[in-house]
Amino acid sequence: MIRIKHLSKTFNNPDGSKITVLKDVNCEIERGEVISIIGPSGTGKSTLLRAINMLEPPTGGEIWVDGENIMAKGYRLDKLRQKMGMVFQSFNLFDHLTVLENIIYAPMRLRDVAEADARKEAMDLLAKVGLAQKADVYPSSLSGGQKQRVAIARALAMHPEVILFDEPTSALDPTMVGEVLSVIRQLAKDGLTMLIVTHEMRFARDVSTRIFFMNEGIIYEDGTPEQIFEHPVHSATKAFVNRIQKLVFQIDSDDFDYIGIDTQVKQFCHKYNLDTKVELIYAVTEEMLFTHLKDVRPLTLRLTHAALSGETALDFMMEGATASPLPQGPAMDGIRAKVKQVVEEPTTRGFRIKILV
Numbered sequence: 001m002i003r004i005k006h007l008s009k010t011f012n013n014p015d016g017s018k019i020t021v022l023k024d025v026n027c028e029i030e031r032g033e034v035i036s037i038i039g040p041s042g043t044g045k046s047t048l049l050r051a052i053n054m055l056e057p058p059t060g061g062e063i064w065v066d067g068e069n070i071m072a073k074g075y076r077l078d079k080l081r082q083k084m085g086m087v088f089q090s091f092n093l094f095d096h097l098t099v100l101e102n103i104i105y106a107p108m109r110l111r112d113v114a115e116a117d118a119r120k121e122a123m124d125l126l127a128k129v130g131l132a133q134k135a136d137v138y139p140s141s142l143s144g145g146q147k148q149r150v151a152i153a154r155a156l157a158m159h160p161e162v163i164l165f166d167e168p169t170s171a172l173d174p175t176m177v178g179e180v181l182s183v184i185r186q187l188a189k190d191g192l193t194m195l196i197v198t199h200e201m202r203f204a205r206d207v208s209t210r211i212f213f214m215n216e217g218i219i220y221e222d223g224t225p226e227q228i229f230e231h232p233v234h235s236a237t238k239a240f241v242n243r244i245q246k247l248v249f250q251i252d253s254d255d256f257d258y259i260g261i262d263t264q265v266k267q268f269c270h271k272y273n274l275d276t277k278v279e280l281i282y283a284v285t286e287e288m289l290f291t292h293l294k295d296v297r298p299l300t301l302r303l304t305h306a307a308l309s310g311e312t313a314l315d316f317m318m319e320g321a322t323a324s325p326l327p328q329g330p331a332m333d334g335i336r337a338k339v340k341q342v343v344e345e346p347t348t349r350g351f352r353i354k355i356l357v
């Protein structure tokens, strides 16, 4: 359905310099495939999506859609717009139109659908994304998750052959990520062809037929979710999919900045979608720092989260220590009952208590 050959994109900066963002992208996408595009930021994922639907005309290479070269002179872009829907991180709804008007706008103008038919279909689409009761409100009264579901309904109203999603959940409050991902999951079940740029690794693994790992302006590695996540060939792919987010604090004395730590831990949890664990992390940290390890200073506190495995750990590390400073007996039973695991182990530089939450 889509074939991309040696695609490149170079931007001219205002100061006269150039930046080549897409170097040599090659791929083929079959009808019905769900492809997640993952990779570090700044590697050209958004530029690739924008090039594929000619929002950002490429500077070299070819893009073939349904057997036609869309970069050829004379190719009609309105035809492409109808075949390819796009859903943006920032929703891009028309704020001066109601939800329903947002959805019927393009079908009435570009597909010549009669208003009554457009409205009827829009209501069906709103029901599909769970927002039938919101037809007559303005986007400003909706939550981010609701706005994004309207944006998806609007894209579907054009009966596209493929929808391109550019980080559809990145601008959302973590509590709303799930509702949008479940709509996309349903579209995947319906057999819609989709290209999805996402940082939600577990979603990508579950929903995709193939994964493109983009790095340095090329598709660095592509394969099934199992290949990319379990057996990546390249070390850059391995490092990316197994990457771990970290937050580290050095606690030297008793008058450390507990409020500051608390605030950063909450922000970290929010950013990495760990809101459900924040209370537990807070309780464990407080009990460890102020009760069980109150005489152990200096101490390094580290919070880590592995996106793919979903494993979250709190490490309390003591340089130079040779044995566990924890009290023996039932003192730790309260914590042990609440967490997944408590590991006490020597490290190369001292001793560590690792608590998996």
Ligand code: ADP
Pocket (backbone or CB within 6 Å): 011, 012, 013, 019, 021, 040, 041, 042, 043, 044, 045, 046, 047, 048
């Ligand atoms: P990603 O989506 O993978 O984070 P992008 O495709 O947004 O990456 O951007 C890749 C690179 O291209 C970045 O370095 C970005 O600054 C640059 N870039 C994107 N759009 C433009 C533009 N219109 N002009 C100049 N540079 C751009």
Ligand code: MG
Pocket (backbone or CB within 6 Å): 045, 046, 047, 167
């Ligand atoms: Mg991007």
